[in-house]
Amino acid sequence: MELTAQLDKLAQLGLVLNPDITIEDVLDTVDRQELEEQPFVLLLFSLGSEVQRAPWGRRICNSVWNFDTECIAATGDYVTIVQNLCLLTGDRDYLIDITDSIDLDTGECWLEYTRHGQRQHWQIEANDDWADMLAISYVMEDLQRDGKQFYSLDNGQAMILVYLDRAIAEQLGDLCDEDLEPVIPA
Structure with missing residues (x-):
C-alpha cells in the first residue's frame, strides 16, 4: 500500500504527522519500499520516532511513541x-x-x-x-481519562504506544493486522 494512502488512513484515526514534519522525515527512519510492503506497523514505528537528522529532537507524530524500555x-x-x-x-x-x-x-x-x-x-x-x-x-x-487508554504493539525490547479509545484502537489493530493490547486493562 502506498505510503500516502497509509498516512491518510492513519490520519482518519487521528494519527497525523506533526506540522513541521514531511514524508522525507518519515523516510529517514525506514525505506519507502519496506513501508509499502509491510504497511502500518513499520509506519507506526516511524511515527513514534524522532526525525533522524538535524535539527534533532523533533517527534514525527505526537500521538505515537516508540518506547524503548x-x-x-x-x-x-x-x-x-x-x-x-x-x-x-x-x-x-x-x-x-x-x-x-x-x-x-x-x-x-x-x-x-x-x-x-x-x-x-x-x-x-x-x-x-x-x-x-x-x-x-x-x-x-x-x-487515562475520557474513555481513552494506552495501547501497545510489541516491538522487541520496545513497544509502540498510542492513547486511544477502544473503537479507534480496534480499527488501528485491523489496519496493522495485529491486536493492540491495552497496557492497563480497563
Whole structure:
C-alpha cells in the first residue's frame, strides 16, 4: 500500500504527522519500499520516532511513541518517560512538577509528580537500564481519562504506544493486522 494512502488512513484515526514534519522525515527512519510492503506497523514505528537528522529532537507524530524500555541510565530518565506519556494524551501539562531520582548503584530510585493538586510518589525498582513497567503503569493509570487508554504493539525490547479509545484502537489493530493490547486493562 502506498505510503500516502497509509498516512491518510492513519490520519482518519487521528494519527497525523506533526506540522513541521514531511514524508522525507518519515523516510529517514525506514525505506519507502519496506513501508509499502509491510504497511502500518513499520509506519507506526516511524511515527513514534524522532526525525533522524538535524535539527534533532523533533517527534514525527505526537500521538505515537516508540518506547524503548531499555532507557534508564540517570536521574531525569523517568521524567522524560512521563513527559512522553503526557504528550500522547494530548495534554503535556496534565502531570506537573515531575521529578525523579535514579541511583542504579544503590537501587534507590523514585518518581514524583503532581496531579490535580495531589503529589504522587512512586518507588521504582532498579533493573539495570530497564524501565520499571509497574511504576510506569501507575503513571498511565493516572493519565487515562475520557474513555481513552494506552495501547501497545510489541516491538522487541520496545513497544509502540498510542492513547486511544477502544473503537479507534480496534480499527488501528485491523489496519496493522495485529491486536493492540491495552497496557492497563480497563
